[in-house]
Amino acid sequence: MKTGFIGLGKMGMNMVAGLLDHGHEVLVYDLSQSNMEEAAGIGARAVDSLSTMVSQLEPRRILWMMVPAGKPVDTTMDALLPHLSAGDILVDGGNSNYRDSVRRARDAARYGVLFLDIGTSGGLEGARHGACMMAGGSREAYEQLEPLIRDMCVDGGYGYMGASGAGHFAKMVHNGVEYGMMQAIGEGFDILDSSQFEFDHREVARVWSNGSVIRGWLMELVCRAFEKDGRLDYLSGEIADSGEGKWTLEAALEEEVSAPVIAAALFRRYRSRSDDNFSDKVVAALRHEFGGHGFSSKEV
Numbered sequence: 001m002k003t004g005f006i007g008l009g010k011m012g013m014n015m016v017a018g019l020l021d022h023g024h025e026v027l028v029y030d031l032s033q034s035n036m037e038e039a040a041g042i043g044a045r046a047v048d049s050l051s052t053m054v055s056q057l058e059p060r061r062i063l064w065m066m067v068p069a070g071k072p073v074d075t076t077m078d079a080l081l082p083h084l085s086a087g088d089i090l091v092d093g094g095n096s097n098y099r100d101s102v103r104r105a106r107d108a109a110r111y112g113v114l115f116l117d118i119g120t121s122g123g124l125e126g127a128r129h130g131a132c133m134m135a136g137g138s139r140e141a142y143e144q145l146e147p148l149i150r151d152m153c154v155d156g157g158y159g160y161m162g163a164s165g166a167g168h169f170a171k172m173v174h175n176g177v178e179y180g181m182m183q184a185i186g187e188g189f190d191i192l193d194s195s196q197f198e199f200d201h202r203e204v205a206r207v208w209s210n211g212s213v214i215r216g217w218l219m220e221l222v223c224r225a226f227e228k229d230g231r232l233d234y235l236s237g238e239i240a241d242s243g244e245g246k247w248t249l250e251a252a253l254e255e256e257v258s259a260p261v262i263a264a265a266l267f268r269r270y271r272s273r274s275d276d277n278f279s280d281k282v283v284a285a286l287r288h289e290f291g292g293h294g295f296s297s298k299e300v
């Protein structure tokens with residue numbers, strides 16, 4: 001399918017590469033000229049502005065935004081919407097707050113534009129070789145886009161979650177769960193590390209990755225991190241966050257749902273910024289492994 005893709009960061013560039021692999025025609029736009037050149041180098045068609053992109057797509061256009069959450073999404077939409085026509089589809093595939101997505105769907109509807117909020121998971125590897133996508137918004141638009149979404153995802157790794165905002169809400173809660181799981185893994189290794197035994201963390205992670213109840217991608221990633229350095233001495237235990245754990249907790253508080261694990265994991269992240277702990281180093285290493293997120297280097 002012919003698609004306009006806006007935002008060639010780490011995730012966007014990999015998604016464009018995946019779309020090209022599947023034979024889709026992709027027009028790309030990014031604020032960075034070097035990102036545009038890189039995308040052109042792998043077969044995308046770079047355009048010099050959003051209005052040029054729109055003019056080079058036929059009505060019932062498909063435009064996919066993969067820009068940082070917050071103001072950049074609004075700025076992109078403000079620039080795009082006046083050029084679009086009724087029936088065009090606009091996707092926000094980033095980590096936007098679901099409340100913003102509800103508002104943006106209304107803004108898009110004023111132009112007859114069908115808006116989809118699609119939460120995207122699976123980190124950089126997923127973006128390149130098959131992600132997981134949670135879609136909210138116009139069901140009609142979702143059905144039209146299904147062949148494209150299918151090519152971007154692993155088998156069975158996508159679905160329609162419900163009305164506008166539901167896609168990003170599902171992704172937000174997914175991230176809350178992610179915080180809790182990573183925190184538990186970090187704490188487990190902290191207990192091993194503090195014990196009377198001389199555990200080889202990499203060996204434990206390798207064994208736990210095969211056949212155990214807690215096997216899975218996060219365990220494989222922690223194994224990968226320990227392969228680099230069994231003590232993770234290349235990073236500090238300071239853990240950043242995108243805000244999604246906080247939003248998840250806010251939703252839980254609003255609905256008076258008890259979510260102590262997610263709350264504790266979030267608060268632990270806040271605390272990690274003022275002290276250094278082995279469990280935090282494990283979580284910081286995991287974020288780096290699956291998302292390519294930066295980490296603070298250890299001070300020597």
Ligand SMILES: O=C(O)[C@H](O)[C@@H](O)[C@H](O)[C@H](O)COP(=O)(O)O
Pocket residue numbers: 095120121122123175178240241242243244245287290291
């Ligand atoms: O599902 C995913 O692929 C990840 O969750 C991804 O979306 C991103 O790496 C996180 O948003 C990081 O979240 P924090 O910065 O809050 O840890």
